[in-house]
Amino acid sequence: MADTMKGAKLRGGIRPSRKYGEGRVCAHKGCNTRLSQYNRREYCFAHAPVRFPRVRGRVVTES
């Protein structure tokens, strides 16, 4: 019985390769944006961990 459980792990090589290649998608949860073959990031443009230049929240509503 135990023998059937063991060894069933290495079966089925449906794992996507790790290299940057064809058909990679954004690593963001639920995002299916295709990544460029030359884009080594894990996220698409929208989810890339970039620091957005925070614009000063200066509201000019003086009157």
Ligand SMILES: [Zn+2]
């Ligand atoms: Zn994304």
